């Protein structure tokens with residue numbers, strides 16, 4: 001039997017095995033805080049029943065996400081404190097377990113291809129990878145959408161996919177979109193936490209007075225300088241779980257644009273569908289509350305540009321709550337609902353809500 005992290009997004013350390021009990025830890029790598037992301041593969045355990053033990057705060061409400069192909073994920077259930085037990089079937093050669101429902105870059109590439117979008121090289125990452133982007137449309141209105149400023153935050157990619165899927169049904173006139181789906185591409189591939197990297201993470205690489213240290217952030221800033229940025233949406237996942245981390249929320253990054261946050265929040269609520277993970281405007285993350293204080297983040301950086309109408313992070317939980325439980329499908333649908341809200345904002349409010 002082999003327990004390993006040798007796949008895209010893999011992250012695990014096997015501490016010890018005692019009989020059918022396996023003790024695991026996640027790999028923090030260069031993250032300076034305690035964080036919770038992990039993903040591992042078990043091969044060659046046919047017919048065995050194993051119990052996997054973690055440190056505290058590593059398992060979600062419904063145990064691990066489980067997959068046999070890194071594409072389709074479901075909640076296993078059966079969490080017992082900080083451990084879970086799994087009986088491998090006689091035909092189960094390879095099983096993946098993860099903190100949450102991973103989003104493999106190949107899913108994005110397949111989606112783009114299916115929609116007739118060209119995936120281009122945006123820049124070369126620090127570790128030499130060709131970091132992808134997609135560009136849509138032409139025109140004066142410039143929109144930037146992004147995900148994975150924090151490498152482990154897969155839910156943002158599902159939302160981004162839904163956003164593009166909806167947008168393509170009826171693109172806005174006179175509008176161009178830059179989409180950077182994996183801002184911390186090295187971290188996504190290698191299974192890093194990405195959050196709170198040393199010396200700072202990708203979403204803290206937007207200090208107007210200091211050049212970016214990550215090529216993708218530098219390239220996003222250069223793009224905004226050359227093309228402007230009227231709207232920017234950055235799709236994130238929040239903390240592990242509990243309280244605000246269970247809610248879909250817009251991170252309001254200033255008081256001066258409160259009317260605009262209210263407007264897009266109301267439209268987002270109005271565009272919710274039955275099959276969407278639910279968003280409620282009352283759950284928006286207020287400015288100057290808890291961790292939401294001014295910082296050199298992407299949303300705030302773009303929001304401060306003189307031409308910018310509105311820019312923010314949208315947080316999509318890893319798990320949700322019993323009556324609003326995350327699935328791959330319902331968080332893609334969140335992106336569709338959000339896109340309709342954005343398009344309505346453009347037609348109903350753009351330039352009409354003074355700060």
Ligand SMILES: [Zn+2]
Pocket residue numbers: 149150153203236237238
């Ligand atoms: Zn984040």
